[in-house]
Every structure is written in structure tokens, then in C-alpha cells.
Amino acid sequence: MMWKESYRLGVDLIDEQHFELFKMVENLLNTFETDKNWDRKEDYIAAISFMKDYVVKHFQEEEEYQASIQYSNIENHINEHRNFTNTILDYEKKFIATNYDIKLVKEFAGTLVSWLIYHVVETDQRIVNGVHEAEEKSEKSYTECFSTGASQVFERMFGIEEIEISEAPILNHPISGDIFSKIEFVGDLNCEVIFSYPKELAFQLMKIMTFMDTNEIDEIVCSAMAEVSNIISGNVTTALLNQNCNCDIRPPVVTVGTYVGAMQNPRAISIHTGIGTMEIVVSR
Secondary structure, eight states: OOOOGGGOOSOHHHHHHHHHHHHHHHHHHHHHHHOTTOOOHHHHHHHHHHHHHHHHHHHHHHHHHHHHTTOTTHHHHHHHHHHHHHHHHHHHHHHHHTTSOHHHHHHHHHHHHHHHHHIIIIITHHHHHSSOOOOOOSOOOHHHHHHHHHHHHHHHHHOOOOOEEEEEEOOSSOOOOSEEEEEEEEESSOEEEEEEEOHHHHHHHHHHHHSOOOOSOOHHHHHHHHHHHHHHHHHHHHHHHTTTOOEEEOOOEEEESSOOOOOSSOEEEEEEETTEEEEEEEEO
16 A cells, blocks of 8 residues: 555644545556556546546645644745646646547656655645754755755655765766656756666665556656656755755656767766665766
8 A cells, every 4th residue: 555654744634635645546556557458448537537636625725724824834835736736737638639548647647656755755744844944054066966855855755764875977888777867957057967767776666655566667667757856856956046046947858778868077976775776967
């Protein structure tokens, strides 16, 4: 079961709705396993429609609760809700345009898995703490911001605390890994960033999130890793903003196999964990 007791906030209404959301996502993932031939598309359509309506309802009621306790970071929280609501609505348009293409539905499921877990373990936990974390005022290099942002995600989203980080330039050899998520930073920091995941690490991260065994790189795995990359990048933009460096990020672009692309002065930040190593390669 995807739900963990550690996700509980101690607010009955919100916890009950989170439980239902996790159950819906789990049911959707299970359906892919039991209905590989896509013979019952109407069930997917009904499930996704219900999920969309439920997510919007949950966001509204969660925001009402925040307002009732005068939560100090409510505006940022509302923005996260609005952004993800737009993501859901964008997917809905794509579903209709493609007659609910199964690959697109799997992509949506992977994005939903990663976004929901991080939102509950990080953003929503701040509600019950009463205040958001204090901004760090110490100056950090952009590579340190990536290291810190990735470490935070691995610790809070996956419960991995034993992390070692190394950094080195990449000289004339391909980026190692199997799944690559490219995100472009624009603004005061202009760079191209490749998040590289070996398939064994990606499978282990999926198992931590879903309690399901995964042994193939499909749309669910790729979109889940892309969303993890997106979350790390969001942490980086926040850290840079605290240093008066204003930048934005473009949506992830995922490739599988061997990464081919020209990069200028790339530096690799390796995130070593007990279940594998991912690389964040930054090109400026």
C-alpha cells in the first residue's frame, strides 16, 4: 500500500483526503498491471475524471483550513496547488486529443506519484509546523544549491539520509545512466541541467514510493524521475532567489538510453546513496 503513517499530518480531514488520493493513485497503477491490453479504457477515463475533481476539492478544503489557522505561508501553498491543477487540466486536454493514449496516461500517473508524495511530506508538513522553514542567508554556489536541493529530496521524499556528494568536471566521456531528464534554467542563472538516473536506482526509488516492484523503464518510471528532477530544480530556484538570483525552469525533457548532446564546461554533481548514484550535470 502506498500510504504511510509518516504522511499523516494530524488533521483528520486532510489526512482522510490524502489517504483517498494515495489509494486512487495506487488503484490506477494496479490497473496498468492487470489490464495491459487497454481493453477497458472507460475505467481509466472514469478514474482520471474522479481524481481530477477530488484533487480540486481537496485543494480547496486544504486552503480553507490554512486560512482558518492563519497559516503564514498560505500564498506559496496556494500557488503550488494552482500550478498542479493546471498540470492536471493540461493532461486532460491531451487525453481528449489523443483518445486517452495509454502512454500519456502512464506519464500522468508517474508525475502524480512523485508530486503527491513530495507535496505531502514537505509542503503539507509545514502547515502543521505553523511556519515555513527559515530562509538560509549564507551564500552558496549554484552547484552547492543543486547538492543541497537533491539531498533534501532524497531525505524527505525517500527517507535516505546517508548521502555523499562529489563534484568534478566531465571530460570527453558520455554521461552515465539510463534515464535522463533535461531541465533548462533561464534568468539570472542560464544553464542546461541533465539529471541522470541509472535504471537500478530509478527502480528502487519507485519501490520506495509505490511499494511495487518495477523492472522496466516505462512512461511511469520516466515521468516520475522527471518530476523528481523538477522538484529538485524548484528547490534550487528557491535557494538562488534567497541570494537575489532570480531564475525560472523549463519543463523536463526525458530521454532513455545514452544521452547525446553538446554541453559547455559541464560539471557533474554525484549524489551517492546506499541504493545507487545519480548525477546532476550542469552546463553553463
